[in-house]
Amino acid sequence: MAFMKEPKSIRRISLKTKFASASMILAILLCVIIVLISYFSYRDQMFKRYDNNISSLVHTAAALVPDDKVNQYLETLQTDADYDRLVEQFQIIQEQNGLKYLYAYVPTADGLTVFAQGTKPGDEGHFVLGNFLGTDYYPQKDIDSANNLFANPEAPKTYITNDSEFGYLISAFDVIYDDQGQPLLVVGADMSMQDINQTLNTYIMLVSSIAALIFILFISTYLLFLNRSIIDPLQVIVDNATDFVNTNLDENLGQIVAMNIDVKTGDEIEILAEAFNKMTSDIIRYINELTSVTSERERIETELRIATLIQEGMLPRNFEYPDRNEFTLYASMRAAKDVGGDFYDFFFVDDDHFCITIGDVSGKGVPAALFMAMAKATVKDLVLRRLPVDEVMTEANVNLCRNNEQGMFVTLLIAIINVKTGVFQWCDAGHDPAIIWKKDGSVELLTGKKGFVCAGMETAKYKMNESKIEKGDIIYLYTDGIPEANNTKSEFYGLDRLTALVASKEKHDIKSLCADILADVDQFADTEPQFDDITMLGFKFEE
Numbered sequence: 001m002a003f004m005k006e007p008k009s010i011r012r013i014s015l016k017t018k019f020a021s022a023s024m025i026l027a028i029l030l031c032v033i034i035v036l037i038s039y040f041s042y043r044d045q046m047f048k049r050y051d052n053n054i055s056s057l058v059h060t061a062a063a064l065v066p067d068d069k070v071n072q073y074l075e076t077l078q079t080d081a082d083y084d085r086l087v088e089q090f091q092i093i094q095e096q097n098g099l100k101y102l103y104a105y106v107p108t109a110d111g112l113t114v115f116a117q118g119t120k121p122g123d124e125g126h127f128v129l130g131n132f133l134g135t136d137y138y139p140q141k142d143i144d145s146a147n148n149l150f151a152n153p154e155a156p157k158t159y160i161t162n163d164s165e166f167g168y169l170i171s172a173f174d175v176i177y178d179d180q181g182q183p184l185l186v187v188g189a190d191m192s193m194q195d196i197n198q199t200l201n202t203y204i205m206l207v208s209s210i211a212a213l214i215f216i217l218f219i220s221t222y223l224l225f226l227n228r229s230i231i232d233p234l235q236v237i238v239d240n241a242t243d244f245v246n247t248n249l250d251e252n253l254g255q256i257v258a259m260n261i262d263v264k265t266g267d268e269i270e271i272l273a274e275a276f277n278k279m280t281s282d283i284i285r286y287i288n289e290l291t292s293v294t295s296e297r298e299r300i301e302t303e304l305r306i307a308t309l310i311q312e313g314m315l316p317r318n319f320e321y322p323d324r325n326e327f328t329l330y331a332s333m334r335a336a337k338d339v340g341g342d343f344y345d346f347f348f349v350d351d352d353h354f355c356i357t358i359g360d361v362s363g364k365g366v367p368a369a370l371f372m373a374m375a376k377a378t379v380k381d382l383v384l385r386r387l388p389v390d391e392v393m394t395e396a397n398v399n400l401c402r403n404n405e406q407g408m409f410v411t412l413l414i415a416i417i418n419v420k421t422g423v424f425q426w427c428d429a430g431h432d433p434a435i436i437w438k439k440d441g442s443v444e445l446l447t448g449k450k451g452f453v454c455a456g457m458e459t460a461k462y463k464m465n466e467s468k469i470e471k472g473d474i475i476y477l478y479t480d481g482i483p484e485a486n487n488t489k490s491e492f493y494g495l496d497r498l499t500a501l502v503a504s505k506e507k508h509d510i511k512s513l514c515a516d517i518l519a520d521v522d523q524f525a526d527t528e529p530q531f532d533d534i535t536m537l538g539f540k541f542e543e
Helices: 015-064 067-076 081-096 140-151 194-248 267-314 365-384 389-401 497-502 512-524
Strands: 099-109 114-115 158-161 169-177 183-192 327-334 342-348 353-361 410-418 423-430 435-437 441-447 465-468 474-478 534-541
Touching: 015 099, 015 169, 015 194, 015 410, 067 081, 067 114, 081 099, 081 114, 081 465, 099 140, 099 497, 114 342, 114 441, 140 169, 140 183, 183 342, 183 365, 194 267, 194 423, 327 342, 327 512, 342 534, 353 474, 353 534, 365 389, 365 410, 389 410, 389 423, 389 534, 410 474, 410 534, 435 497, 474 512, 497 512
Parallel strands: none
Antiparallel strands: 099 114, 099 183, 158 169, 169 183, 327 534, 342 353, 353 410, 410 423, 423 465, 435 441, 435 474, 474 534
16 A cells, blocks of 8 residues: 555645634634724714714704794795894804704705705805705705605605715704694704714724734734644644554555554544554454455445346347237337336237236336336236236236335336237326327327326226227337436426427337437436436337
């Protein structure tokens, strides 16, 4: 086992480097997370403080408005001492509380009608009673929001905007109602939030500095602890393991000596060292067991190959009847595993009647193959007793249900054909419908009364169907391994594709039909492995 050797001098990325790198990345990530959490928490507190402050100022300003005179001022556009006092109070509130704007207006669909403002004459944004501010001053979306405050009492009363020409603002609003509960005015205030950015930047620099200091102290302490408690003991184990591989594995297995690694850490690393000590003494036993398992595996594979040959021998392969010219037939089966659960059979019942049958046992592998053998033998025995085909299916169901502890079942289709007239009686136990390929190239499905799957329920009853084929027609039987074949896109091959392929063939021949269908299924499946057994049987009523 010299291929396991590796010179001790070869070093790639050491465990110490990996641990240190991973620890630093994790610590940096944690620091970033802590900084971000602190930042967003502090920012939210700042926003909440701004929100409470401006909302309180708006409520205070709204309480100053003489609501009994609002309509009078707006209709006459004449002011008095009360209005002048209101404007003066608005100016005081705006100036002393750092508001950018304090205002009251009446929203309309096209704009806002000014009622009062806290902006002093001569300052930017100063307007007087009755001024109309349309879309040339306010964006339409701001006008719509103002109207929404009138129409919807539940509308949000606070907004933060950073995409308008007015800058980074927090705005709050309050609606004043008359005695009848009708909205009169919207009182609003805008406060600049530019200062909050500087405050947040200062805060994040402080938190980042503290986090960086903690990070440096943590990494230094952690790496020192890691080296003493993990890396060094692991290196002892690695050196001993390398010595063991290089010293012993090229020598006679009987001379391998277990090594004693002395690591005292009191944790999982010490357990690992003890496990390695035990492992070296178990290697010989493991190799011997592996040799035994390999031999057993080869024996099982040989037995499976024999089972495959036995199963193939159970299915009739001679499709020639030299003394009979009334028909020709062909069949094939390809198992999904070494042995499968599909089967077909054909035989003469008497000189004028020929039986064809096909079945699909649930499951795959050896259990399905054994159940298949029992089902095939049972059906043939009952048919040769000259029982009607429905009684054959009923008796077969009862027999297969007995001692069926594994709960297996089989779908069956049995047809007994009069080779002189083309009339045939058939019975279907949950099997896929047969395809009738007419002499003229048309295709139809064999439809009739269907029964429950065989061996599924002992009390199940089955009905006989009678149909007829004409000279040159073909009966094509198959199992669900064809229509249920999958491709790499998880699509089914499907019955429609199967019937279309049959109808498209020019040569009215059974053997070439089976070969073409199998090739088309393989082409459809592409690289997708075969999931189910694929079995086909064709019977042609010759002219």
